[in-house]
Ligand SMILES: NC(=O)C1=CN([C@@H]2O[C@H](COP(=O)(O)OP(=O)(O)OC[C@H]3O[C@@H](n4cnc5c(N)ncnc54)[C@H](OP(=O)(O)O)[C@@H]3O)[C@@H](O)[C@H]2O)C=CC1
């Protein structure tokens with residue numbers, strides 16, 4: 272029996288990890304989240320507020336692996352609420368890493384492409400980080416704690432995650448574009464942000480793979496295609512047979528008063544495919560899976 276603790280089990284990624292885990296024999300998944308459970312995929316569930324509750328080794332000891340997805344993931348909110356973002360994204364991660372080291376529990380920590388400043392050339396796992404916003408800084412600080420406190424850990428960096436969600440949770444680019452076009456609403460979409468966006472189901476499978484087959488180090492978990500956000504929106508219109516005329520390409524400067532974003536995240540999943548058999552389908556195949 273593999274016993275897994277999943278933080279952020281209500282979240283966008285967490286709900287997919289829990290749904291997939293519920294179909295794997297001999298796996299027992301305990302979910303932690305801030306709100307009460309919003310689904311029944313976990314075998315056990317506990318409400319934990321990382322702003323208020325410290326994580327101790329006793330809390331982590333029963334588990335073979337911790338998949339730590341919980342985070343303050345709203346980039347603009349983090350920019351304005353730095354203390355809260357630090358407490359959840361950095362301090363709680365430091366406590367979890369310390370607890371995992373003391374108990375010998377394998378830690379799978381979710382980081383982000385936003386640790387990088389963003390360049391058009393392909394980015395490797397060991398390239399120098401240098402975030403452009405506070406959310407990215409918290410993810411960078413958390414990575415540094417995880418690596419120094421618990422060096423056997425797996426750090427996974429996804430890019431702009433997309434896919435289906437349960438109601439009441441974080442939306443994402445594909446759902447946002449789809450619902451706007453379905454409502455005949457015109458939208459402005461940036462053509463200067465380039466991303467290798469990650470399909471949530473592929474990422475969830477990777478996290479569970481990493482929990483069953485521990486590998487130390489940093490892993491990039493991206494999709495197979497490097498596209499502008501505008502190109503992605505056009506593909507959404509195409510696959511869901513919606514009106515692409517409603518989509519206007521704009522420069523990201525159009526969205527004022529927001530935290531800066533890296534212009535480009537050009538990741539390669541080569542190492543992750545090699546070490547974990549990560550299956551990252553193309554953007555179009557992922558969209559077809561959502562139809
Ligand atoms: N979404 C994306 O595009 C990307 C995400 N990532 C990273 O991947 C991970 C998962 O992201 P995603 O699933 O999208 O994020 P979500 O925002 O959907 O989920 C975050 C989870 O963290 C929990 N959480 C937030 N604050 C607290 C708190 N104070 N105490 C306890 N739990 C808390 C939430 O709990 P509840 O729902 O119960 O309130 C929720 O379950 C994160 O680490 C994120 O930084 C990386 C790259 C891209």
Ligand SMILES: Cc1cn([C@H]2C[C@H](O)[C@@H](COP(=O)(O)OP(=O)(O)O[C@H]3O[C@@H](C)C(=O)[C@@H](O)[C@H]3O)O2)c(=O)[nH]c1=O
Pocket residue numbers: 344345346347382383384385429430431432443444459460461464500526532
């Ligand atoms: C709101 C809006 C966004 N966009 C673009 C900006 C951006 O490139 C893209 C997604 O914007 P969002 O604000 O949803 O997401 P954003 O905060 O940019 O996404 C990030 O989330 C965090 C958690 C991460 O770790 C990153 O990997 C990253 O994916 O859509 C538009 O083009 N038009 C719009 O009206």
